[in-house]
Amino acid sequence: MEYVCVFLCSAAAWFAAGLFTAETPKEALAGAGIAGLLCALPRYGLSLFAVSLDISPLLFPLLAIALPLQRKRRWELRVAALLTALGAYGLLTLHCRQSLALLSPILGAIVSPALPLAFAGIVFLLRNQFPPEDWPEFFRTRGEESAPVQIWHIWLVLGMMAAAELALCYVFPVPGTYLQAAVLVSIVTILWSSSLYAVCLAVSCRRERLTTLVDQDYRNEMQAYMSVIRSQRHDYNFHVQAMAGLIRDGDLEACRKYVDSLTADSAAMNTIMPVKDPAIAALLFSFRTMAQEYDIQLYLDIQNDLSAVVTSVYETNKVIGNLLQNAIDEVRTHQDRSFGIHLYILKRGENCIIHAANKINLPDNPEAYLQGMYQPGWSTKQGHEGIGLVSIQNLLRRYRGVVYSRIDGDVIHCIAKIPLSMEEGKSV
Secondary structure, rough: OOOHHHHHHHHHHHHHHHHHHOOHHHHHHHHHHHHHHHHHHHHHHOOOHHHHHHHHHHHHHHHHHHHHOOOOOHHHHHHHHHHHHHHHHHHHHHHHHHHHHHHOOHHHHHHHHHHHHHHHHHHHHHHOOOOOOHHHHHHHHOOOOOOOOOHHHHHHHHHHHHHHHHHHHHOOOOOOHHHHHHHHHHHHHHHHHHHHHHHHHHHHHHHHHHHHHHHHHHHHHHHHHHHHHHHHHOOOOHHHHHHHHHHOOHHHHHHHHHHHHHHHHHHHOOEEEOOOOOOHHHHHHHHHHHHOOOOHHHHHOOOOOOOEEEOOOHHHHHHHHHHHHHHHHHHOOOOOOOOOOOOOEEEEEEEEHHHHHEEEOOOOOOHHHHHOOOOOOOOOOOOOOOOOOHHHHHHHOOOOEEEEEEOOOOOOEEEEEEEOOOEOOOOO
16 A cells, blocks of 8 residues: 555656646646656565665656656756645645554555545646746746746745645654644645645736736837828828929929839838738837848738737737747848848648748758757857747647748748637638
């Protein structure tokens, strides 16, 4: 029974940690099974030498590196999973020890295994309340040292919770009465659950703060965008009067040049007009202005208005913004910027395609370069944290979308596929 409890407690702890760090239930269950075996087998091996020592918490850092095996994860999520699992293991082990010590052998053999299973079931039902997988990015906004919630608060809460749970489990003796046991069980349960709830609140607070900052940026961009539109409408009469004057004077060549310049200016704005949401149009206008500051031409080919994608306006702008920012950061380092940046927004089947293309300095190993682009912390630009493409990848994964890159000659293509939502009665 002792080994069964170690297996179930370890498995349930890592199942909870997996769900808390936004693994799918299938991934969390696979990791839980591996964790249970890797913790129960050493315990059994030590018992063969008459050593009664639970070394499972010492194995948890190794598990944090090895799990999940399905895909690579950022270090912040691994640390969060480790601390969450340590706290959960202390909580569950204490419950099992008390059940075996205070209940009859038969009843204890029934209750002890049931507790970790019940715990895993409760966590599974509450999984939608946990933070999203990209929550560390909420703490990377523009160096806000004065923000009320910082990422170190997360580590502090989870670390104190894990230390307290393990201390209560291994340092304090098993209470001698049912009342004392009930009090201790209540304490450790409230401590673990309230710590995770505090982390969820902290992440939610930071996300709301980030959303507010993004909204402010959107408003500023839209004001600039709408100001240009109003200016064009306001200047319409002046343009008509100027052309009429040139025609009356018979200066047709000057009139032709005037019309050509006016057409070019209008065409540049018209490329943005197919986008339905003004916030997305404002973002495109902002990036085109930014590109012009670096003498970079941003070519737009918009054949889809982005009104039917499953992502929100904020998320769509996050995809477009990261792709264009990466392209500008790359092209601005080139001497020859004549190729510019090409952005295509198209509909292909049941997906919307956002495709950015620009020239790059060819790497020695293009394949390794493309693979490295989607690793956390990867960047070729000094001072960059290298989270843009990883951020898009994590975002689109939630909607079964995808982002990938390829190199053709000296041109790199970054392509994001966003599934379409319910459109014209069809389910995507």
